[in-house]
Amino acid sequence: MAFAHFHGLRSLQVTSRECVFNTRNDTSNNRRYAIKACIKKHDENIHLESKINKVLDSVKWDEKGLAVAIAQNVDSGAILMQGFANRDALATTIASKKATFYSRSRSTLWTKGETSLNFINVHDIFLDCDRDSIIYLGKPDGPTCHTGAETCYYTSIFDSLNEPQVETSKLALTTLYSLESTLSKRKEELSTPQQGKPSWTKRLLLDDKLLCSKIREEADELCRTLEENEDESRTLSEMADVLYHEMVLLIRRGLKFEDVLDVLRCRFTQSGIEEKNSRKAKTVE
Numbered sequence: 001m002a003f004a005h006f007h008g009l010r011s012l013q014v015t016s017r018e019c020v021f022n023t024r025n026d027t028s029n030n031r032r033y034a035i036k037a038c039i040k041k042h043d044e045n046i047h048l049e050s051k052i053n054k055v056l057d058s059v060k061w062d063e064k065g066l067a068v069a070i071a072q073n074v075d076s077g078a079i080l081m082q083g084f085a086n087r088d089a090l091a092t093t094i095a096s097k098k099a100t101f102y103s104r105s106r107s108t109l110w111t112k113g114e115t116s117l118n119f120i121n122v123h124d125i126f127l128d129c130d131r132d133s134i135i136y137l138g139k140p141d142g143p144t145c146h147t148g149a150e151t152c153y154y155t156s157i158f159d160s161l162n163e164p165q166v167e168t169s170k171l172a173l174t175t176l177y178s179l180e181s182t183l184s185k186r187k188e189e190l191s192t193p194q195q196g197k198p199s200w201t202k203r204l205l206l207d208d209k210l211l212c213s214k215i216r217e218e219a220d221e222l223c224r225t226l227e228e229n230e231d232e233s234r235t236l237s238e239m240a241d242v243l244y245h246e247m248v249l250l251i252r253r254g255l256k257f258e259d260v261l262d263v264l265r266c267r268f269t270q271s272g273i274e275e276k277n278s279r280k281a282k283t284v285e
Contacts, residue, residue, distance in 0.1 A: 052094060056087050060132040068133040071099050071112065073140065073151075074123045075261040077174055080144040081112070081152045085134055090125075097122045099136040118142035139262075176257060179244070183251045204248045211249055218242045 061067055069085035072078065083101035085093070089109050092100040099120035100111045113119030122138040145152040153172040173181060186201045194202075204211040222238040224230070247257060 052091065056091060058131055059087075059090070059127065059134070060130060061087065062132070066102060066104075069099075069101055069136060070134065071120050071136045071138060071140075071144065073258075074137045075139065075258045075265060076177060078151050078177070079153055079172065080120065080140060080150075083112075090134065093122055093125065093136060097138075099138055112144070113141060116142070116146075118144065120144065176243075180247060180251070180257050183248055187251050201248060204245070205252055208252070211245065211252065215242070215245045215249060218245055 059067055065086045066084045067086075067090075068082060069089070070082045071080040073080055084104060085100070086102040086109075089100045089102045092098075092109060092111070096111070098111050098113065099122055100109055102108075103110050111119070119141045120136060120138040121141065122136050124137045126135040126137060127133070128135075143150055145154075149171070151171055154170060156170060156172075159170070171177075171181075183201060186199060187205055190202060190205060198206070204214065218238060218241040222235070222242050225235040225238055250257060250260070
């Protein structure tokens with residue numbers, strides 16, 4: 001068996017089975033072509049091994065051969081977890097596209113999800129400017145934290161300082177996802193008896209016609225900031241209004257903004273014209 005092998009990159013293999021030819025039925029030209037193809041694949045694997053080795057050599061591993069490895073959600077940007085990786089862990093992640101780390105307590109590699117099946121499917125890997133820390137940019141199959149939380153980061157230091165007697169848990173969210181979280185809470189509150197006048201968000205959630213009319217209205221106002229060459233601050237303000245009302249619609253439908261980003265990411269390799277032509281009208285029963 002001829003193969004290029006290093007540090008768990010099992011995918012870089014050319015097995016002898018791929019290079020076995022039926023000399024009884026193959027013509028001389030066919031055998032010659034198959035042999036060339038096999039050699040070419042082997043050479044390509046050797047070349048790929050060399051390139052990956054070069055990348056691994058460039059990482060500034062610490063005295064224990066480790067570097068910080070952070071897993072980040074490719075769509076939401078949320079920091080999922082932090083661990084450590086050694087050369088083998090990074091090489092395995094490159095090959096398997098599953099976030100793999102090095103356990104310092106067990107002195108062994110471990111792939112996130114090997115027990116829970118909540119794998120982190122890696123789309124890309126980044127090194128920082130000093131090349132001593134790593135980001136696995138990927139999509140999680142489920143909750144990342146062993147507690148069942150979406151991420152391992154849900155303890156706010158500022159909340160602890162302001163209200164030390166109260167134990168609260170909230171995910172570390174960016175602006176857009178903080179808004180989404182608030183809108184979700186407003187929807188949950190609708191299931192309990194309401195006192196007083198409902199908030200604007202609750203009114204929108206309770207009235208589909210009102211919500212859709214506001215989305216059309218805000219979208220039109222956004223377009224007019226361009227058509228009428230209005231101040232940039234007006235464009236930003238109207239865009240914020242559009243985003244808010246459209247996110248209320250997503251919450252109303254039981255969807256998440258991350259789902260929208262997932263759709264957009266899948267379109268990166270497809271032209272807009274092709275994508276539009278491939279759409280099929282779908283209705284919900």
